[in-house]
Amino acid sequence: MTKLTEDQPSTPNTTQASCAGESTRNAPSSWLLRAAGLLIPLLILMPSLGSGGIWDPHELNVADFARRIGINLFGAQALSLADADNTMPTLEQLGKGELPFTSIAAGFAAFGLHEWAGRLPLALWALAGAGAIYWLVSRLMDERAGVFASIALSTMPLFFVQARTMLGDIVTFSSITMAVAGFGLLVFDNQPTRRSQVVSTLLAILGGTAGFLSRGILIGLALPLLTVGLAWLVCRLSNGATKSNRLSTPVAIAILVLGSGAAAWGVYTLVTAQGSQAVRVLGAIVTRPSQPPSFDHVLLMLGHALFPWSAFIPFAVGRLFRPAFALQDSQDARERALRVLLIVGTSLSFGILGLMNVYVGHIPFAGIGLMAAIAAVAIRDLERGGHASRAMAIGTVTFLALLYSDFKKWPDKAFSAYGIESTSFPDSFKQDAARLMLVCTIVCGVLVFASWLERDAQDRKPFVFSDYFGILKALRTAAKGNLVIVGGVVELALVVTAANVFIGMKAQWKSVVTMSATVRMIALNAWWAVPVALLVALALALAFRDINRWFFPRFRVSRASATLAAGALGGAILSFSYFPALAAQLSPKEVFDSYAKMRSGQEPLALLGVSSRTASYYAGGAIDSFSDVEGALQWLLDGQERKWLVLRNEDLARLNSSYRARTRAGRNLPILDARSSQILLASNKLNNAETSHNPLDDIVLAQRPNPSHPLDVELQGQLKALGWDMVDPEGRVVDSVIAGRKYRLRLYYEVIGRVGRDWECFIHIDGHGRRFNGDHLPMDKKYPMTLWQVGDVLVDDYPIQLEPNFTPGGYGLYYGFFVGNTRLKVTRGKHNDDRIEGGTIQVR
Structure with missing residues (x-):
């Protein structure tokens, strides 16, 4: 039987030869590689911009500020609403930098007041961020790694959810990524071309400016500047410092000085400011929560916001400290700089966000682009000859299982991808959400395990049947025979237990007769079920290993690409199934669509507990809105015509009780659309062909029961x-x-x-x-x-x-x-x- 040991890295020369052969054999052509790096982010970010409605109130508040900016900044008078505030909002009202709002406003001004129009500029910002991380990694490592980074970033829920939701933090994410890429390449690219210098300079200027205008000086400027400046200092002070381009040293010193100054200014303002007086500098309102988040708050939120990548990245960080093999001096210097840049940048992101959370509350993690690059470097290292690691495979699968358990027990953890700390999760989506998360966990776990189980080698043949027949022999010799002794003792105990239970059942011993059926069944069958289960598990493990040994060489696919596929497929499941379904539960869009289909003529519609601003997007104008249940019910029941009411689930119980008391009909309020457990569509009448879907029908019964x-x-x-x-x-x-x-x-x-x-x-x-x-x-x-x-x-x-x-x-x-x-x-x-x-x- 093949000895199961951790794969070791090859010697440098052997590894380079192996790497070159694998890259030539498995890598697609340059244009196909670039196409994949562009198309996958496009497919993840762009198609669903208009599929989900606007989330009231979180997304709606941002959209309304953007609408007002569109009126006053771009002169889009078509965005004006009757009986609404159409004035220019102040920076204090926005609560953070104006650039995200201005970006959304530009979409509204160009295409009208539609959710997809406001989200389109944010998706374009996301594509710019994905392009920036591709540019950084491809220049300092290679193009294939750059594509990996772009795909990893675009399939992280925190990234694509923000890109498709009018919350605005995607502008910060992309700005930081662009600034780090631009400044980083100006310092660390020791073989620049005129084109690359121009691109890097533009990225640095645009990213730094956009970062300041979206999240202030501490996150928007100090973070990217210090990331590059400190990374340069670490490389400079290390024994491995190597040559660089002639401008890198003065540029790096200037970046370090500017970053230190920005950090000092930002920290001083953060500590001394009150309320909204420093929004321009900090990009946030200083609130000083009475119970500030703990130091690990950012880490906990990030674990759920980046799932499934968050299960892999902690182990990928460790791979940064051990390159796959030695490189030539110029390439070695660039790759070492990239690794230092990613470690320093991620650490600074945690530190700065952790500090700001104490004073301003939760802010979504800004260094997400660097996390994607960490994953890409680890994957590319494995592909180029790095050693496989069963410990890494088992650790990643374990983290996947733990995170899935969190999502199952506390499904509201999914809101971490929105940058929202707490809100109620729709009851009607909980079971489907758990199933989708389970599918995502299984797919990712299988692919990651296949990727890191072992490296392919010519002497590792699949389906060698002597391995299967040698299972017993391997168990007998494992741990110098001690495993057999321990197993024999356990098996003897199981046999004795089964015999005692069997005799006790025949003899009617009280301790056995009163034993629960489940415990009795386990005791009677464990003596044979445990060893059979062990042998089957070992055989399945060998079969899994052999399938992978056959599949990857047969289809000329690198093992490392399975990890990329795991994250991409997991992200696709969440992107196209999980989060669109969740968004549908949070928005009133579906009930407005149902009203449009079911109404007859001009039957009136009103809102209860739902912002009247949503009518601007879905009802074509202002409609009646109520804040109290009794007023809404009075309107609904007055007159003979059919009326419709959009309401929140939290108002249903009181409205239903008042409806039963008022009508004395012995039936519940007719609910025509209850697909979302958050927002419902009610009517005062139910036609013959219609069925009520009131969730309370299972609680307040229409007929007297006949209990057993x-x-x-x-x-x-x-x-x-x-x-x-x-x-x-x-x-x-x-x-x-x-x-x-x-x-x-x-x-x-x-x-x-x-x-x-x-x-x-x-x-x-x-x-x-x-x-x-x-x-x-x-x-x-x-x-x-x-x-x-x-x-x-x-x-x-x-x-x-x-x-x-x-x-x-x-x-x-x-x-x-x-x-x-x-x-x-x-x-x-x-x-x-x-x-x-x-x-x-x-x-x-």
Whole structure:
């Protein structure tokens, strides 16, 4: 069996020869390479500019400031809105530099008040940033690495989401990248051409100016200047300092001095300024949060904002300190400078952003272009002969799994890509979001593992069957035979356990009979399942290795390109599926589209809790807008004509309760569009061919239920407990449960009197010395008890999963309501200390 050891780097001469052969064999032609570096960013950044609506309020606020700038700066009077503020906003109102707003305003002035028009200039800024990082890496390393950097940057969620959303921080990202590329090449490119010097100078001037006009002196100027200046100083002081072009030293000294001055001015202003008085200098309002973010806040936000690249980049940083092989002096100096530049720039970005977060709150990470270049250098190093690393493969896959777990438990982490710290995640998208993240994690994990598992070599043949037949022999000799001894002891223990359980079942031992079915099944089968699973896992691992040994040489694809494909495919999944679907949940665009399709003639539309400014984009003009529920309901129900109302989900419960109280029809408010769990479309009438999609239909029932365990219990003259059902994940009523499996307990109530306060519900499942405790807010806070109307029939649907130590037998179900130490009193029916006696739940 092939010995599984970490691949070692070759000697320099051997590696260069190997590298040259692989590059010649696998690299596409120059024009095709450049086309890929251009087309992939174009495909990621441009097609979806108009697919998602405007996010109210975050994106809408920026768009409205830009609209006002378009009127006053560009003279676009068509952007004026009746009954709206059309004056020129001040810098203090903007809260940061004006360039992002001016860029959006230029799009509005040129193409009209459409979301895609405002986003187009931002996408162009993003393309400029991708081009700048390509230019930097291709000049200091090679063109292939430059293409890798461009693709990596354009497929990072923080980058492409900002490019397609009118929030403006993409201007900062691209400006910093352009400035670092321009200044960096003026200093470190020791073989410049006239064209390259002109391009680098333009990038430096444009990037520095744009950086200052978007995020002030500390981020926009000090960061790129100090990145280049300090990197030059490190290279200069190192033993490996080599020749450079004749202008690099004076330029570098000037850059270092200017950067130090800008940093000093920025820090002094940051520490002494108050409020909005230093927006021009800092590009932000000094707020000094009462609970400032911790030092690792930027790092935590970045981990989710760059997923899946964020799982790979920490390990790629380590590769910067170990070049793949020795190069000629001029090329070696450029590559060493690039590596130092990326390390210094990334470190400064973390430091400056961490400092500013303490005074101004969260600002999205500005050094994202440098992170993309770090990934590109590591990938290119592997492709040119760097050693493979199973530790890197396992570490990256582990980080992917951890980040996926975060997204699954806290889906709102996805808003890190928007630069937003916290906002509610749409409930209707949570399951689909988790599935898309899982697909992204699996695709990236498989490709990264294939990339870094080992290097291809002529003596590594795929599908050598002696390797498979030698698995047992390899296990026997592993760790000098100690692994066999340990395995034998474990297997003996499993066999003895299975025998004891089997005998105990026959002899009806109490300790075995009362054991949960899940634990008993594991104990009986582990003795054979564990060794079989181990052998199958080893065989699958060898098969995975051999598939890769066959695939990469067969199709003349470098292993390193699999890592690039992992990030690109993961980014594409998020770019074309995840974030467009999330954006659709956050914007009222879809409900406006539904209104346009379903209305008849000029049926009126109004807004509740949704900014009236959205009507300018989707309704073609101003419409009625309400801030209070009662006013909106009064408008909706007045008259005989059909009316429509766009509302936020947080207003639905109160509006629905008032609607039921007002109409006395025993039905919920008709909701015609509930695709988004955030913004809904309601109407006062429901036509025969239409179906209501009110999310509360599953809580406030239209018909009286017929529970499998009926009850007749009154609670303090306010509620009547009608009974309960236990259902499986498919919604089928079950008469018993298995410990460890998921079920849902449905508790049915009828309102017989006004409920004066919001109570909490408790659920106790007691028996055999064990208790399941299910304290919770009824209906998961979706329909507060103070909104319940007399005559309503409701169901509280609560997830139940008993712990595996719940042994077979009968358990008593008790439930009720409490606040603090006070319980809602049971005034009629069976109870135990104001706990409703629900009957018995059978566990098998």
